[in-house]
Amino acid sequence: MAPEELDAASGETAGPEPAPGTRRPGGRTARTRASVLEAALAELVEHGYADTRIDRIAGRAGVAATTVYRRWGSLENIVVDLAEHLAVSITLRADAALEEHLRTVARAVVALHGDPAHRAWLRAMVSAAAGSPKAQEALSAVLANRREITSVAVTEAVARGEVPPGTDPYEVIRATVAPLYLRMYITGEPVGPAEADRAAAAAALAARAGLYAPDRTAAEGPGGAEGS
Amino acid sequence: MAPEELDAASGETAGPEPAPGTRRPGGRTARTRASVLEAALAELVEHGYADTRIDRIAGRAGVAATTVYRRWGSLENIVVDLAEHLAVSITLRADAALEEHLRTVARAVVALHGDPAHRAWLRAMVSAAAGSPKAQEALSAVLANRREITSVAVTEAVARGEVPPGTDPYEVIRATVAPLYLRMYITGEPVGPAEADRAAAAAALAARAGLYAPDRTAAEGPGGAEGS
Known part of the structure; x- marks a missing residue:
């Protein structure tokens, strides 16, 4: 789903129109995604997978539940999306055994x-x-x-x-x-x-x-x- | 929960009264347990853990749903109980490395x-x-x-x-x-x-x-x- 659709689905106003063909990295869509993923993480910590509800995630993130449903569709997809969000970098010494x-x-x-x-x-x-x-x-x-x-x-x-x-x-x-x-x-x-x-x-x-x-x-x- | 209670909960008639202090191994209670566990297994194969419902298990086993709820309480407990039901014996040669x-x-x-x-x-x-x-x-x-x-x-x-x-x-x-x-x-x-x-x-x-x-x-x- 395109970011524009996401903003439309969430009922947010689109803000100043970007120039045609430009992206808004780190813009509202990215911030919405980050809030939802952080909220999902907090809900998972509090309630566990079996008892985590999408409406509570949306409430905690301060977005409409429809935004979350349209972008991710299911809790499973949110959990999968967290993989990228939580990617960890591990640095190894060059000369170690x-x-x-x-x-x-x-x-x-x-x-x-x-x-x-x-x-x-x-x-x-x-x-x-x-x-x-x-x-x-x-x-x-x-x-x-x-x-x-x-x-x-x-x-x-x-x-x-x-x-x-x-x-x-x-x-x-x-x-x-x-x-x-x-x-x-x-x-x-x-x-x-x-x-x-x-x-x-x-x-x-x-x-x-x-x-x-x-x-x-x-x-x-x-x-x-x-x-x- | 005692077997007597289980029979009462299931609405089955108790059958001939066993002598005081005797057990009925392999009797109705054992058969009910086996049917429910087999039904649960079949439902898990067909629907997976997330979509397996206790009422369908009861229906397949031919017992009242209340029997299943009272004896196990949750699908999780049924799944745990299956561990014993599915125990496998592995025979090892005595002199192998x-x-x-x-x-x-x-x-x-x-x-x-x-x-x-x-x-x-x-x-x-x-x-x-x-x-x-x-x-x-x-x-x-x-x-x-x-x-x-x-x-x-x-x-x-x-x-x-x-x-x-x-x-x-x-x-x-x-x-x-x-x-x-x-x-x-x-x-x-x-x-x-x-x-x-x-x-x-x-x-x-x-x-x-x-x-x-x-x-x-x-x-x-x-x-x-x-x-x-």
Whole structure:
């Protein structure tokens, strides 16, 4: 939906007409989106995914409920949109060993879990993802973002001979975060730096042993069961 | 709630009075429970967790909706109760190496995911667990059941000197299933025997390296962030 439609739907006046063909980055539409997403986050923290209502989000954001319904359509879509809003940048040292990189990523994941807004959002994502391909895609994108960060570290580790050529960064990052996600969002067990470091150590060990390199995958043949 | 109350609530007649102090295992109450749980499973397969309704479950099971509400109270409780109903026994060879044991468990997890009823149930569990301590507990119990199976294998591996003394079977099984759960229930990516075997290999490797033995845990100190 175009920003103009959004303003029309919200009943706001359009303000001074921009020159034809120009955009208004950071203008009213962007501000409305930010208010709604912040309001959604606050509602998720207070009520949890199952009890968060769009009308309350709209009320908290100070916009008409129709604005929220027309732009996002459902709470699920708002939660997915929060992924971009909450994107986190992780900076890695250029010369560190793979395990140190993974430890940085794993500790960041655990630290984010300590932030109530992030925890509420990721809980909502996991809850939605169990039944929604769209939420699954958004969660995959979160991991893919971490994979980009990890790609550099894996490439360097290959150059150093620390891990075999062709090691898949996505497999490495999946292995790093999986035990943390299991505790945080499935079994609800506590996580801390110790769990982060252990997950990083295990993933680095498997990567060094070549478990995430293509030879291994090719030797195993195609996977079986349907997964979505 | 006592079985007698359940029968009263369902409006069923009580049948011949059992002798005082006797139970009726496999009697009407057990059959009602089984029908409701089977109906719930069928509804979860058809509609998914978010769109499964208790009145439809009751209709399919041929019992009054009040029976279901009084016994379980909520869909979440029905889903948790399904954990026991769907318990799976995995048999391991007595003399196998740890990695072979873990491969058996991992492949069983993947195979269950190929079964629509199990998949629908576990999706419902994961969806509920993101916001519900009760569902988290039930999922932990599912893992604990697999830990029992793995305990024997870990004990034997310690005796053979394959893994260090004190290796925690729960950590080993968590490491084995975590990458599979991540794909199956969070990112929705496909899983098959290849993923199962890789997860088992990585977990066995980390166990052999002593990552799940107490020395490591003690050296790291207590964990930090709250996790439920």
